[in-house]
Amino acid sequence: MKKILVTGSVGQIGSELTMLLRKLYGNDNVVAGGNRTKPTGKLLESGPFEIVDCTDAQKVADVVKKYEIDTIYHLAAILSAVAEAKPNLAWNVNINGLYNVLEVSREYKCAVFTPSSIGAFGPSTPPDDTPQDTIQRPNTMYGVTKVAGELLCDYYFKRFNVDTRGVRYPGIISNETLPGGGTTDYAVDIYYEAIKKKQYTCFLEAGTFLDMMYMPDALKAAVDLMEADPAKLIHRNAFNISTMSFDPEMLGASIRKHIPEFKLDYDVDPIRQAIAASWPNNMDDSAATEEWAWNYDFDLAKMTADMLTVLTKKLK
Numbered sequence: 001m002k003k004i005l006v007t008g009s010v011g012q013i014g015s016e017l018t019m020l021l022r023k024l025y026g027n028d029n030v031v032a033g034g035n036r037t038k039p040t041g042k043l044l045e046s047g048p049f050e051i052v053d054c055t056d057a058q059k060v061a062d063v064v065k066k067y068e069i070d071t072i073y074h075l076a077a078i079l080s081a082v083a084e085a086k087p088n089l090a091w092n093v094n095i096n097g098l099y100n101v102l103e104v105s106r107e108y109k110c111a112v113f114t115p116s117s118i119g120a121f122g123p124s125t126p127p128d129d130t131p132q133d134t135i136q137r138p139n140t141m142y143g144v145t146k147v148a149g150e151l152l153c154d155y156y157f158k159r160f161n162v163d164t165r166g167v168r169y170p171g172i173i174s175n176e177t178l179p180g181g182g183t184t185d186y187a188v189d190i191y192y193e194a195i196k197k198k199q200y201t202c203f204l205e206a207g208t209f210l211d212m213m214y215m216p217d218a219l220k221a222a223v224d225l226m227e228a229d230p231a232k233l234i235h236r237n238a239f240n241i242s243t244m245s246f247d248p249e250m251l252g253a254s255i256r257k258h259i260p261e262f263k264l265d266y267d268v269d270p271i272r273q274a275i276a277a278s279w280p281n282n283m284d285d286s287a288a289t290e291e292w293a294w295n296y297d298f299d300l301a302k303m304t305a306d307m308l309t310v311l312t313k314k315l316k
């Protein structure tokens, strides 16, 4: 049986991934690691929690030893908009934090899942059907840390045989925990506002296409890749994965099918618009399909129907 540590377990992906892993591998076998925010509710009650500041290598090592951890899902990270505002913090968490997790994993022989992102690409990357292996010259601090992280994970596999694996996540849409300061956050906020006010003011321009994904598919990707036969993995880290690409207008139109009076207007934030403009429109995920049978369940219409159903109940 696996013994798992999830860093960033209180975050947007971590809060849901921890619960899924507990269901799959047993509540006591999945340690929720968090730093600034303590978990609440079912996340706190269903299994162990430990304070794990990934920038403190000793703390990571202590928890790995205490619970005899063999697999780390390293989700603690600073997202793109916060990283532009606080580049020093982003470097410390996204680079030094990952380095510490990899070093501890080398010493204690843990497998490591690390998410990279569409943010690992930049303005000179082909924006459509972005290939798995292509130009990566991001012009954001977030992107710099993500490319370096991809390389670091490859290095730890080749040099030290650490079982590193990872995907490039698109923007993730979910209804459990809000994302914390990303460029793709509009695609989450819009659903909350559509239910509460039937109106949303978007901080990205109409026509800004980005890869997006519904949380159940993002969770499935992490679990499936970590369970995949290693003999078939050519890339191991930073697999492009993709389910849908849309701009704010398309998202607004899909919401209007359920809430016809929904109004969408714009007040563009130049910083997040510039970040979004430097990212791909849609990635080619054929390497993930070929190497570990990546597949998904949700397109835009199915996601919108589910988001509105779940959030309508939640916001009552």
Ligand code: SER
Pocket: 079, 080, 081, 116, 117, 118, 119, 142, 169, 170, 171, 172, 181, 182, 183, 184, 185
């Ligand atoms: N959702 C992330 C962000 O916007 C991208 O990986 O920062």
